[in-house]
Amino acid sequence: MANVTLKRATKIYPGEKTPAVQDITLEVKDKDFLVMVGPSGCGKSTILRMIAGLEEVTAGEIYIDDKSVDGVSPKDRDIAMVFQNYALYPHMNVYKNMAFGLKMRRYSKSEIKQRVIEAAQMLGLEDLLDKKPKALSGGERQRVALGRAIVRKPRVFLFDEPLSNLDAKLRVQMRRNLVQLHRRLEATMIYVTHDQVEAMTMGSSIAVLSKGHIQQIDEPLNLYDRPANKFVASFIGSPPMNLLSASVQQEPAGFCLRANGLSLKMDKDLGNYLGKEITFGFRPEDVQCLSGGPSRPGGPSRPGGPFKARVESVEPLGPKSNIYLTVGKSTFVAAADGHCGLKVGEEIAVDFDCSKIHLFDEGGCRIQ
Numbered sequence: 001m002a003n004v005t006l007k008r009a010t011k012i013y014p015g016e017k018t019p020a021v022q023d024i025t026l027e028v029k030d031k032d033f034l035v036m037v038g039p040s041g042c043g044k045s046t047i048l049r050m051i052a053g054l055e056e057v058t059a060g061e062i063y064i065d066d067k068s069v070d071g072v073s074p075k076d077r078d079i080a081m082v083f084q085n086y087a088l089y090p091h092m093n094v095y096k097n098m099a100f101g102l103k104m105r106r107y108s109k110s111e112i113k114q115r116v117i118e119a120a121q122m123l124g125l126e127d128l129l130d131k132k133p134k135a136l137s138g139g140e141r142q143r144v145a146l147g148r149a150i151v152r153k154p155r156v157f158l159f160d161e162p163l164s165n166l167d168a169k170l171r172v173q174m175r176r177n178l179v180q181l182h183r184r185l186e187a188t189m190i191y192v193t194h195d196q197v198e199a200m201t202m203g204s205s206i207a208v209l210s211k212g213h214i215q216q217i218d219e220p221l222n223l224y225d226r227p228a229n230k231f232v233a234s235f236i237g238s239p240p241m242n243l244l245s246a247s248v249q250q251e252p253a254g255f256c257l258r259a260n261g262l263s264l265k266m267d268k269d270l271g272n273y274l275g276k277e278i279t280f281g282f283r284p285e286d287v288q289c290l291s292g293g294p295s296r297p298g299g300p301s302r303p304g305g306p307f308k309a310r311v312e313s314v315e316p317l318g319p320k321s322n323i324y325l326t327v328g329k330s331t332f333v334a335a336a337d338g339h340c341g342l343k344v345g346e347e348i349a350v351d352f353d354c355s356k357i358h359l360f361d362e363g364g365c366r367i368q
């Protein structure tokens with residue numbers, strides 16, 4: 001298996017002015033599972049295709065195991081790529097679909113058989129080897145596509161949204177299968193998705209992309225706990241982090257954030273931001289919904305809190321409910337217990353755990 005390193009890789013498609021991806025620098029260590037996540041058009045497929053050799057790199061370099069792959073053709077890169085649209089050969093059965101690539105590479109019949117059977121066992125396809133693709137379910141077809149990649153025993157696997165054609169239940173199952181497969185194969189894998197749940201649950205590390213640039217590369221929970229900027233903060237998490245503008249003011253009790261209807265005392269030294277507009281963010285689960293009106297006995301002694309809030313809408317999800325609230329002119333979402341019983345139009349008290357508040361400067365970057 002192999003390390004994959006990109007150094008300032010940039011792609012400008014012919015006839016285009018703006019780069020599809022720019023200055024992509026990342027290192028995927030041997031046996032790592034890196035997930036690249038970002039909205040449609042941010043450049044995920046372009047990066048994979050450059051690694052696979054299907055797109056030329058306009059500037060920068062790509063290394064596989066410390067060797068530049070500049071000028072190395074896709075077939076000599078020893079990479080297998082699984083796409084969202086994994087066209088199987090319709091006239092071939094499952095066995096032949098999986099064997100085809102090896103046959104083209106002139107492997108012996110016995111070697112082919114051994115590899116196909118081994119992959120079929122891993123993927124639970126043993127009983128389907130004689131079937132043609134049209135007689136398979138979507139999930140089974142997807143597993144055959146995976147099998148085609150596995151039999152090649154490549155140094156690197158690239159996955160381009162391979163689960164997006166599957167229904168929600170099957171996706172969850174295939175997600176787990178892929179993670180298990182990664183452990184069994186001890187392979188280097190790069191997996192592209194626009195689904196942040198897939199990213200969080202599958203990756204040992206995650207690269208978040210926006211508009212052709214990497215925003216942050218980190219372990220899943222670090223991304224969640226310490227997003228480097230507003231984009232990552234709003235992309236990772238469902239519902240996303242609440243982001244509100246506020247001005248920084250100094251009060252006798254310390255630095256204070258003032259937003260529409262909210263005033264929060266902060267423990268951090270925000271002297272550099274006095275009088276400036278910044279953005280503060282808080283996760284839905286860090287809002288406490290307190291029933292019984294705005295005046296909670298024993299509430300914290302800081303400006304304004306707890307706050308009187310109005311319930312605008314309630315989304316029951318079972319284990320929890322998303323409660324959309326307004327305080328003054330500020331609107332945000334809180335995660336409450338699934339059986340909280342809150343009703344639209346009700347007035348409640350809410351409070352915030354200020355140690356869990358994230359701050360972003362005018363440029364959107366995290367303030368430490």
Ligand SMILES: Nc1ncnc2c1ncn2[C@@H]1O[C@H](COP(=O)(O)OP(=O)(O)OP(=O)(O)O)[C@@H](O)[C@H]1O
Binds near residue numbers: 020041043045047
């Ligand atoms: N062959 C091409 N010629 C010109 N522009 C292209 C080409 N392929 C992609 N692009 C542009 O490059 C940018 C990145 O595209 P890319 O396919 O890498 O995005 P993506 O993140 O994979 O999106 P999606 O999630 O929709 O698959 C987009 O703006 C796209 O329009």
Ligand SMILES: [Mg+2]
Binds near residue numbers: 044045046160
């Ligand atoms: Mg794509």
